[in-house]
Amino acid sequence: MITTTDLTKVYRTRDREVTAIDGVSLHVDPGEVYGVIGRSGAGKSSLIRCVNLLERPSSGTVTVDGTDLTALAGRGPRAGKELRRARTRIGMVFQHFNLLSSRTVQGNVELPLEILGLTRRARAAKALELLDLVGLAEKSRAYPAQLSGGQKQRVGIARALAGDPKVLLSDEATSALDPETTRSVLRLLRDLNQQLGLTVLLITHEMDVVKSVCDSAALMREGRLVESGKVSDLLATPGSELAAELFPLAGAASGAGRTVVDVTFHGESAGRPVISGLARTHDTDVSILAAAMDTVGGRQVGRMRVELSGTGADADRAIGYLRDQGLTVEVHDPRTAPSADLADAAPGAADLVKE
Numbered sequence: 001m002i003t004t005t006d007l008t009k010v011y012r013t014r015d016r017e018v019t020a021i022d023g024v025s026l027h028v029d030p031g032e033v034y035g036v037i038g039r040s041g042a043g044k045s046s047l048i049r050c051v052n053l054l055e056r057p058s059s060g061t062v063t064v065d066g067t068d069l070t071a072l073a074g075r076g077p078r079a080g081k082e083l084r085r086a087r088t089r090i091g092m093v094f095q096h097f098n099l100l101s102s103r104t105v106q107g108n109v110e111l112p113l114e115i116l117g118l119t120r121r122a123r124a125a126k127a128l129e130l131l132d133l134v135g136l137a138e139k140s141r142a143y144p145a146q147l148s149g150g151q152k153q154r155v156g157i158a159r160a161l162a163g164d165p166k167v168l169l170s171d172e173a174t175s176a177l178d179p180e181t182t183r184s185v186l187r188l189l190r191d192l193n194q195q196l197g198l199t200v201l202l203i204t205h206e207m208d209v210v211k212s213v214c215d216s217a218a219l220m221r222e223g224r225l226v227e228s229g230k231v232s233d234l235l236a237t238p239g240s241e242l243a244a245e246l247f248p249l250a251g252a253a254s255g256a257g258r259t260v261v262d263v264t265f266h267g268e269s270a271g272r273p274v275i276s277g278l279a280r281t282h283d284t285d286v287s288i289l290a291a292a293m294d295t296v297g298g299r300q301v302g303r304m305r306v307e308l309s310g311t312g313a314d315a316d317r318a319i320g321y322l323r324d325q326g327l328t329v330e331v332h333d334p335r336t337a338p339s340a341d342l343a344d345a346a347p348g349a350a351d352l353v354k355e
């Protein structure tokens with residue numbers, strides 16, 4: 001639904017050049033919620049602004065719903081007719097809502113409908129329908145200043161849906177909201193994704209957002225996509241930075257005669273007693289150094305750092321058993337592991353599990 005090919009964006013100011021996007025090839029499937037995560041300055045906003053041609057990319061192409069937007073003339077407010085038409089099919093939600101304070105809630109939602117040339121009556125009917133969809137029907141006559149942050153963002157989302165878009169772009173839509181309100185706005189985006197078949201590309205710096213709503217995710221650093229894929233696949237990829245960020249594990253490296261491994265549970269393996277099975281069948285002691293479980297995309301997943309007694313062939317057999325159970329196992333190389341004090345790193349988690 002959204003494809004960028006080798007996209008770059010270089011900002012030129014009088015005295016310097018900044019390469020904000022550096023060869024990004026991104027693919028978002030129809031009906032997906034796709035999250036792009038990265039630190040401040042990584043180029044996330046630049047990327048999303050290039051996807052709807054608010055910024056014209058320096059090179060590369062952007063295709064949305066089969067239309068090569070980069071081939072259409074103009075950019076930003078000076079977009080040509082065809083680009084403007086294509087852009088009505090792409091909704092955009094902003095961190096700071098960008099509502100007009102002088103207009104009512106309904107007036108804000110009607111704004112893009114005025115630009116589309118709808119009659120007064122058709123605008124009102126459509127705006128009320130959209131406000132109902134985002135749960136704000138009774139606030140249609142209120143002004144933005146009379147709304148909470150979460151309600152303002154719902155208005156922003158209703159406005160973004162005015163052109164019946166197939167794609168919704170969201171730049172940090174929940175960053176200005178408290179955790180509870182964030183959850184309700186994310187639930188709304190998820191519902192819209194499912195009810196309307198809307199494809200959502202969202203930018204965030206919060207891992208919790210990726211965990212709770214994204215089907216796929218990409219990690220962006222210094223203008224590049226350093227990792228991307230389905231969240232469930234990334235979690236099962238040894239060495240994945242995104243997986244490590246989604247489920248951060250602390251814990252010491254192996255000492256003499258012990259092997260530390262990171263185990264990822266997903267799908268049905270998450271519900272099986274694999275650790276007690278390992279201890280029983282391989283006569284090994286297993287210490288849990290750190291663990292994190294959560295629901296990602298409606299499925300139970302988790303990661304655990306465990307210490308196995310034994311090294312070499314004994315450890316290999318134990319690791320083989322875990323892999324046979326459908327788990328992803330990564331051996332935590334003591335040479336690369338930071339030497340943290342176990343008690344500090346994972347207080348209370350270092351109890352021996354014995355069967």
Ligand SMILES: Nc1ncnc2c1ncn2[C@@H]1O[C@H](COP(=O)(O)OP(=O)(O)OP(=O)(O)O)[C@@H](O)[C@H]1O
Nearest residue numbers: 011018020038039040041042043044045046047205
């Ligand atoms: N209009 C501009 N002119 C010049 N440089 C810019 C412009 N917009 C962004 N940049 C630079 O491009 C880089 C990427 O900025 P961008 O806003 O895309 O980052 P971001 O990942 O969205 O960060 P944040 O999480 O803080 O919003 C930064 O170094 C920024 O200073």
Ligand SMILES: [Mg+2]
Nearest residue numbers: 044045046171
């Ligand atoms: Mg940004």
